Amino acid sequence: MNPLPPRARGNAVMPKISVIIICYNRGGELRDCIQSILKQTLLPDEIIVVDNASTDGTEALFINGGECALPYVRYERLARNLGVAGGRNHGIRMAKGDILIFIDDDALLEPADAFAKTVERFEGDSRLGILAYKIINYYDKTIKREEFPHRDKTLDADREFETTYFVGAGHAIRKKLFDGCGVYPEDYFYGMEEMDLSFRALAAGWRIFFFPSAVVWHKKSPKGRVADSEKWIFVYRNRLAISYKYLRMRHFYVLGFIWFFKVWKESGSPATAIKGLFAFSGYRKGLSRSYVGDAAVRTIHGLCGRIWW
Numbered sequence: 001m002n003p004l005p006p007r008a009r010g011n012a013v014m015p016k017i018s019v020i021i022i023c024y025n026r027g028g029e030l031r032d033c034i035q036s037i038l039k040q041t042l043l044p045d046e047i048i049v050v051d052n053a054s055t056d057g058t059e060a061l062f063i064n065g066g067e068c069a070l071p072y073v074r075y076e077r078l079a080r081n082l083g084v085a086g087g088r089n090h091g092i093r094m095a096k097g098d099i100l101i102f103i104d105d106d107a108l109l110e111p112a113d114a115f116a117k118t119v120e121r122f123e124g125d126s127r128l129g130i131l132a133y134k135i136i137n138y139y140d141k142t143i144k145r146e147e148f149p150h151r152d153k154t155l156d157a158d159r160e161f162e163t164t165y166f167v168g169a170g171h172a173i174r175k176k177l178f179d180g181c182g183v184y185p186e187d188y189f190y191g192m193e194e195m196d197l198s199f200r201a202l203a204a205g206w207r208i209f210f211f212p213s214a215v216v217w218h219k220k221s222p223k224g225r226v227a228d229s230e231k232w233i234f235v236y237r238n239r240l241a242i243s244y245k246y247l248r249m250r251h252f253y254v255l256g257f258i259w260f261f262k263v264w265k266e267s268g269s270p271a272t273a274i275k276g277l278f279a280f281s282g283y284r285k286g287l288s289r290s291y292v293g294d295a296a297v298r299t300i301h302g303l304c305g306r307i308w309w
Contacts, residue, residue, distance in 0.1 A: 031061055065146055099173070
């Protein structure tokens with residue numbers, strides 16, 4: 001990898017870009033991810049790599065002349081795995097940029113002008129808070145339902161649209177949004193942290209757009225992921241927490257009922273759904289309710305967002 005060349009700014013003050021990558025036991029995929037970022041025509045001011053206590057020797061890429069040991073790459077290995085939300089928050093605290101771009105360590109970024117178009121889009125709309133990148137499965141070249149940020153999965157994936165949530169594998173967020181809305185919920189550990197932040201962003205008046213001009217090819221490596229049954233326990237617990245915190249109780253009860261059977265179906269086990277409910281019952285004691293407001297709920301309804309499921 002070559003040193004990062006200076007960014008052409010002309011006479012204008014260009015927003016600074018920080019790329020944040022959370023990694024865990026995917027050294028090879030991480031190297032490929034960074035290489036894809038360095039192909040951008042508009043290069044970031046920094047690439048922050050937060051290592052969630054990997055045990056596969058990932059740190060060798062960044063020390064003692066490793067392939068990614070470069071002045072503009074800021075690598076920090078955590079003493080323990082803080083999960084997705086905790087790792088991202090650590091990166092946010094380190095970041096110096098005005099626009100923070102998050103890419104999964106097992107993903108590749110295209111096209112070469114993705115960052116340039118991202119900056120242009122943010123500069124054109126002061127209310128724009130989040131851009132959800134287009135995520136395509138690297139192996140079968142399809143967009144998975146769970147990685148398309150809209151209830152209507154028939155929408156044209158090549159056209160931009162306003163939405164109410166985003167997917168974590170690839171997205172960009174205005175740094176000021178975190179200043180007003182707070183960061184990701186660290187106690188979630190896995191799953192639904194993006195939706196939690198989306199509710200707070202919408203309540204604060206920010207807008208979220210699906211942005212197919214930036215494409216993330218997601219390899220979705222099984223390495224470093226929680227087991228499937230454990231995943232659904234986290235996801236169910238966290239989805240209940242979001243509804244409980246930000247919506248009316250009628251929304252919470254209907255959603256909880258629907259999601260019980262969803263988790264049962266997806267995990268193949270009623271026991272997993274029951275464990276998710278029990279996990280929430282203990283977790284709920286530490287939660288406080290903060291209704292997002294009627295205006296935000298109307299916005300979510302108007303954009304066919306996720307209120308009841």
